[in-house]
Amino acid sequence: MIGFSILNTINTDNDDLSGLNEIPFTVSYVTSIHRAQGLEYKNVKLVITDDDKTNMTHDIFYTAITRAKENLEIFWNAETQKFVIDNFEEQTQKWNKEIALINAIKNNK
Template sequence: MHDINKDIYAVSIHKAQGLEYDSVKVIIPNSNSEKITHGIFYTAITRAKKRLKIYWSAETMDKIVKSFSADETKQRSLEIVRSKLGI
């Protein structure tokens, strides 16, 4: 059950730098998938202290995962996503 009296915030990934939240939801529309750099993605997923939910299409997820898989230093982001999302 959701507490309707609980505050909900929407902030850009850039504004969220340096902050942490118990629950984070990241929305990546297909039209913006090319704009998601490793730095932006890493910042977004590491804001979550307890819960992370990423809303993206299978196609967008595939593009991002493939682009990060090619670079060993970027694979840490994929490890974080897999552990937080249980995949």
């Protein structure tokens, strides 16, 4: 555990540290979803912002959520969540149409 020391006083030449407060924090690491492929972590926190939501394909999302061994937290607002999930449904419908087309072509040969 590492802690920061913060003075809660007005900046003066006084060396009195009576206003000293310690704020503990835990060192964490951030990696991209692509770089995390094939790896696992005890805890995963997935942050999907409005800027990221259009790039969040089903495959990328699956890769991200399956990196967690024990704990997974997803941080997104309701609008982003709806957009991502609706996009998965659209992708699935598109894949189903493509599979049907491929099967039709294979059956006609």
